[in-house]
Amino acid sequence: MKRNINHHKSTERGTTMARYRNIESAYREIKANDPDTCITRYQLQQIIRSGKIPARKNGKCYLFDMDKLEQYLSS
Numbered sequence: 001m002k003r004n005i006n007h008h009k010s011t012e013r014g015t016t017m018a019r020y021r022n023i024e025s026a027y028r029e030i031k032a033n034d035p036d037t038c039i040t041r042y043q044l045q046q047i048i049r050s051g052k053i054p055a056r057k058n059g060k061c062y063l064f065d066m067d068k069l070e071q072y073l074s075s
Contacts, residue, residue: 018065018067019065019066019067020063020064020065020066021063021064021066021069022061022062022063023041023044023045023048023061023062024041026044026064026066026069027039027040027041027044029066030044039073044069047069047072048062048064049062052072053065053068053069053072054068
């Protein structure tokens with residue numbers, strides 16, 4: 001059974017791809033943008049595994065939209 005999944009986001013300039021990341025790459029991106037952040041890898045794991053933001057398990061790692069994570073963290 002195939003699912004029709006729309007990974008594109010509409011913007012004023014057109015359609016862009018969602019920024020899917022795994023926990024490690026999301027953590028590195030957050031750390032690069034804010035070196036003094038208090039967010040840890042473990043906290044990111046707990047947010048993802050608890051279902052607070054939508055994620056898909058791909059093998060052993062979770063993939064999620066970085067924009068949704070940033071939105072969650074800023075609320």
